Amino acid sequence: MLLATCFLGALPGGYYLWWSRRMTPRAEDDAEALPSSGAGTVGAFPGSSIWPFVIGMGALLVGLSLIFGLWSAVVGVSMGVFAVFGVISESRHGGISRH
Amino acid sequence: MALTIDRPVQAEHHEEEHGPSGLLKWLTSTDHKVIGKSYLITSFVFFLMAGVMAMVIRTQLSGPDNTVVSQHVYNELFTMHGSLMLYLFAGPFAFGGLANFIVPLQVGAPDMAFPRLNALSYWLYLSGGITMIAGFFTVGGAADFGWVAYAPLSDAVNSPGAGPDMWIVALALTGFSAIFTGVNIITTVFYLRAPGMTMFRVPIFTWNMVVTGILILIAFPVLTAAIIMLWADRHLGTHIYTVSGGGVPVLWQNLFWFFGHPEVYILALPYFGCVTEVIPAFSKKPLFGYRGMIFATISIAALSTAVWAHHMFTTGTVLLPFFSLMSYLIAIPTGIKFFNWIGTMWRGSIEFKTPMLFAVGFLVVFLLGGVTGIFLAAPPIDFATHDTYFVIAHFHEVLFGSAVFGGFAGLYYWYPKITGRMMRESLGKASFWLMFIGFWVTFLPQYLLGLRGMPRRIAEYSASTGWGGLNRISTFGAYLLFLSVAVMMINFYVSWRNPIPAPDNPWDAGTLEWGTTSPPPHHNFNSIPPIRSERPVWDFNHPEHTTFGLHSREHASEERRD
Numbered sequence: 001m002l003l004a005t006c007f008l009g010a011l012p013g014g015y016y017l018w019w020s021r022r023m024t025p026r027a028e029d030d031a032e033a034l035p036s037s038g039a040g041t042v043g044a045f046p047g048s049s050i051w052p053f054v055i056g057m058g059a060l061l062v063g064l065s066l067i068f069g070l071w072s073a074v075v076g077v078s079m080g081v082f083a084v085f086g087v088i089s090e091s092r093h094g095g096i097s098r099h
Numbered sequence: 100m101a102l103t104i105d106r107p108v109q110a111e112h113h114e115e116e117h118g119p120s121g122l123l124k125w126l127t128s129t130d131h132k133v134i135g136k137s138y139l140i141t142s143f144v145f146f147l148m149a150g151v152m153a154m155v156i157r158t159q160l161s162g163p164d165n166t167v168v169s170q171h172v173y174n175e176l177f178t179m180h181g182s183l184m185l186y187l188f189a190g191p192f193a194f195g196g197l198a199n200f201i202v203p204l205q206v207g208a209p210d211m212a213f214p215r216l217n218a219l220s221y222w223l224y225l226s227g228g229i230t231m232i233a234g235f236f237t238v239g240g241a242a243d244f245g246w247v248a249y250a251p252l253s254d255a256v257n258s259p260g261a262g263p264d265m266w267i268v269a270l271a272l273t274g275f276s277a278i279f280t281g282v283n284i285i286t287t288v289f290y291l292r293a294p295g296m297t298m299f300r301v302p303i304f305t306w307n308m309v310v311t312g313i314l315i316l317i318a319f320p321v322l323t324a325a326i327i328m329l330w331a332d333r334h335l336g337t338h339i340y341t342v343s344g345g346g347v348p349v350l351w352q353n354l355f356w357f358f359g360h361p362e363v364y365i366l367a368l369p370y371f372g373c374v375t376e377v378i379p380a381f382s383k384k385p386l387f388g389y390r391g392m393i394f395a396t397i398s399i400a401a402l403s404t405a406v407w408a409h410h411m412f413t414t415g416t417v418l419l420p421f422f423s424l425m426s427y428l429i430a431i432p433t434g435i436k437f438f439n440w441i442g443t444m445w446r447g448s449i450e451f452k453t454p455m456l457f458a459v460g461f462l463v464v465f466l467l468g469g470v471t472g473i474f475l476a477a478p479p480i481d482f483a484t485h486d487t488y489f490v491i492a493h494f495h496e497v498l499f500g501s502a503v504f505g506g507f508a509g510l511y512y513w514y515p516k517i518t519g520r521m522m523r524e525s526l527g528k529a530s531f532w533l534m535f536i537g538f539w540v541t542f543l544p545q546y547l548l549g550l551r552g553m554p555r556r557i558a559e560y561s562a563s564t565g566w567g568g569l570n571r572i573s574t575f576g577a578y579l580l581f582l583s584v585a586v587m588m589i590n591f592y593v594s595w596r597n598p599i600p601a602p603d604n605p606w607d608a609g610t611l612e613w614g615t616t617s618p619p620p621h622h623n624f625n626s627i628p629p630i631r632s633e634r635p636v637w638d639f640n641h642p643e644h645t646t647f648g649l650h651s652r653e654h655a656s657e658e659r660r661d
Binding site: 027028029030031032033034035036037038042043045046047048049050051052053055056057059060063064066067068087 | 119123124126127128129208209210212214215216217218219221222223225226227230261264265268269271272275291292293294295296297298330334622626627628629630631
């Protein structure tokens with residue numbers, strides 16, 4: 001069991017070891033890098049978004065439905081489904097305010 | 100969102116001046132600073148609620164045969180005090196609050212890797228917290244089976260009612276919140292570091308948050324599975340934890356503590372990180388043994404997954420030598436950390452400002468609390484002290500030491516950065532001394548009470564036990580602690596109404612968050628200094644002490660001139 005666990009750990013570990021030898025070093029791993037090496041878009045950081053709140057409230061309703069009756073789960077799940085579409089469309093057009 | 104130098108404004112970056120305002124702005128914010136502040140405030144409110152519960156508990160125990168509260172209410176109080184403090188304050192304050200605010204700043208990132216997931220984590224946490232508190236308003240009252248919810252006490256026969264169910268749902272919600280934040284922090288640290296910020300230049304606070312995140316990913320799914328099975332036993336007619344039907348009650352203990360022990364390190368490691376930032380800053384010396392600290396943190400995390408059954412020594416189902424040995428082994432990396440903290444202070448020019456007072460308080464309290472943990476790691480001693488006030492005193496020392504002393508050290512340290520105002524030193528020092536003295540007056544007697552046989556989780560005791568005197572002293576200490584928190588609240592209020600504006604770097608500290616304004620601007624940095632060590636801001640501000648040549652700060656963003 002212990003050997004199997006070690007093997008299980010070695011699986012991602014070995015993959016990362018192999019991959020890290022193949023990848024081109026990034027600016028943040030270069031000990032002599034200057035801030036200009038980070039020029040360009042760092043990543044996509046969605047600005048204000050209502051969807052996390054909607055998903056959160058949907059999860060709350062689903063949770064409470066386990067106690068108070070499954071009807072609120074319907075509302076909660078539909079909020080979640082709505083939010084999935086909302087998040088996708090937001091990612092495509094950039095959200096309420098883009099920074 | 101781009102860190103660009105000498106590049107024209109890119110076509111797709113429209114600067115929108117009119118975002119939402121007011122309540123909608125808060126509900127839709129994905130800014131890690133806003134979310135971090137929300138976590139800090141919410142968790143502090145839960146801290147105050149749980150503190151009031153503790154005051155009631157101590158008042159009930161102040162003398163023999165008290166009737167301040169009924170036994171049922173008392174059981175709800177200690178359950179909710181523990182649950183609120185551990186699930187809703189200690190974890191979220193450091194990991195949801197301080198980490199969210201500080202980690203992106205310390206690695207030079209404009210935000211967390213997944214801002215919307217970050218916001219979702221906060222809403223799950225808030226709704227989970229409200230659900231747990233709402234248990235008090237159900238007919239049967241809140242959960243009353245202790246924060247550990249042992250089977251068969253927590254099953255449908257012995258704990259019917261909605262309160263326990265709300266407790267379970269709350270744990271599911273806050274558990275997912277923690278898991279998502281863990282994912283966010285690990286990704287942010289691995290992928291969003293500024294140029295030159297190699298992993299071994301990342302501050303120890305951030306390293307500790309990464310290791311905590313990994314521990315969360317290991318431990319919380321086990322809790323979620325355990326509580327789902329508890330739910331199934333309570334409502335779906337399964338017999339996982341009930342003997343009649345072929346279940347195994349001690350399975351709950353194994354599953355819970357497999358989560359529970361890493362959980363207490365999830366609670367402690369972030370605060371070790373806070374203290375590891377405060378001590379070098381106020382000793383005017385770099386951290387002693389940077390790599391040793393990382394090694395020790397990873398060792399503690401790894402070992403913590405192998406010690407869970409030391410909470411179950413008295414069940415008779417545990418391989419005592421193994422778990423005892425592993426529990427002893429954790430003392431070694433913890434000792435390395437202490438050695439390095441002291442080594443950092445050694446021959447430094449120490450400034451005893453409020454954050455440093457709390458950090459030194461942490462060192463004293465956690466050391467002695469940890470030592471009593473080593474006592475408990477010996478099964479014979481555990482057999483005598485299990486479920487007595489000795490254990491209560493031990494875990495309060497380590498948890499209070501780390502979450503409160505360490506957490507308040509971090510809070511006072513980063514308060515200027517987060518709010519742009521300074522806290523008052525006089526009130527801070529007063530709060531510290533009240534807390535330090537109050538702490539010892541509260542918990543030292545409890546060690547003795549445990550050794551004299553006082554069990555935990557009892558609402559009242561008779562006068563013939565002779566426990567009244569020590570309990571009265573302990574209650575007095577608890578009131579001192581209440582007073583110290585009140586002084587701290589006054590400090591918050593005064594700093595808000597009569598603000599002293601905070602400079603960028605009031606403590607002359609070295610890590611990257613001190614290289615931007617207080618509070619930081621949108622997307623954190625207008626310019627980033629070159630990073631050549633684990634304290635780039637100090638190198639930049641004290642070039643006479645550095646051996647490598649540093650160019651002038653390059654401006655990070657041309658188009659953000661608003």
